[in-house]
Amino acid sequence: MGNEKRNMKENPYTLMPVSGEAFVGRKDLLEELLDDSSRHLLIGAPRIGKTSVLKQVQYLAHQRHQPAFYLSLEGVVNYEELQTSVYRHLRREKFKWFDFERIGFDPRSFEKENFFDALFDLDEKLDGQSLFLLFDEAQVLVEIGRQAPAFLQKWRGALASLRSLKTIFAAFPRILQVNELFEETSPFTSGLPIEYLSVFTASEAEEFIRRPGIKIQSAQMAEIFECTGRHPFFLQILCGALYTNGTLAKLTPEKFRAAYNSVPLHGILLHAFNTLSDEEKAVMQAVHQKDTASLQILRSEFPTSRSLESILDRMVSYGYLKKASGGYKIINAFWSKWLKEEMPEPVAA
Ligand SMILES: Nc1ncnc2c1ncn2[C@@H]1O[C@H](COP(=O)(O)OP(=O)(O)O)[C@@H](O)[C@H]1O
C-alpha cells in the first residue's frame, strides 16, 4: 500500500488561489499591473481569479526584489480597521532585501500619525523604489465610504499623487457603486485605471490543462472547454475530478456529476449570483429559460431596459454568460445545472 501511495501522483488541480509556477496566463495584465500606472482597480466576479492575480503580482515583485504586501480587506468594516491592517502588515513582513529602517521609515507611524501623513512620508522615503500595496476584497470600500466619505475622498486624492507606492485594489463589480458616494465631486474611479478580469482565452485554457504534463486530444479538450466555458474555477473543479494519476479521464455525465458534487457549489454559486444586481439576475434567469437567447427575444422580455446590451456584455465579460451564434447562453454546464435545480425565485427586473 505504501508503495502504491508513493507512485500516485498528486492531483495538480486546486480550488485555492494559485501563484508562482501554478499560475497560468494573464500575461498582459500582469505586465500592466507591475509596470505602468501607480494605481489600478481589478474588477472581477467571485472565483474568476482576482486573488490569484494579486498573489502573482506579489510573487513577481518579490522576484524583482520589490516589496509587495497582500492585504485582504475581508471583514473590515471601517476605516480605522483598514488603517490598522495596513500597519500590521507592514510591521509583520520581513524581506532580506528590503528594510524599512534602511530608508528611515517606521511602519509604526501608520498607527501613531495620520494615515495619510504616513503614506506620503513612506512614498517620499522610498524615493522611486516601488512598494506594492495589494488590497483584496476591496468591495468593502463601498460600505467604508458610506460611513466615512471624507476618508475615501482623501485616499483618492492621495493615490493620485503617490510616486513610489503602488496600489492595486481587487473587487467585485459592485465596487463601482462607490462612485455614487461621489456625486458632488468626480467619481472615485476617475483616473484609476480599471482592469476587468474575465474567463481564460483558448490558449490560456489549453495551457492550464496541459501544464501538469497532461497529454490530451483536441476533441477531449474541446469538451472540457464547452463544459467549463474556460472559467478558471470550473476548469479546476472539472480537471481535478477527471484527474487520475497523471492523466485526464474521459468526460462522461457521471464524471460531470462527480465534479459538480466534489465542491459545495450550492452556496458558492448562490453567492456569485447574489453579487449581481436585480436586473442582471433577471437577465441571467431569462437566458437560462431558453437554450440560446437571441437579443431580439430578450428585448421583448425587457422592453424598458435601455441598457440591455450593456448588461449582456458585462455578464459575458464577468463570466456568467457567453456569446453563441444566434445569441447568448449560460456560461457553462455547472451554472446551467445550478439554475435548473436550484433556481432562486425569479427576480423582477
Ligand atoms: N491564473 C490562474 N491560473 C490557474 N488557476 C487559476 C488562475 N486564476 C484563478 N485560478 C483558479 O480559479 C479559482 C478561483 O481563483 P481565485 O484567485 O480564488 O479567484 P477570486 O479571488 O476572484 O475569487 C481557484 O481554484 C484558482 O486556483
Ligand SMILES: [Mg+2]
Ligand atoms: Mg479572492
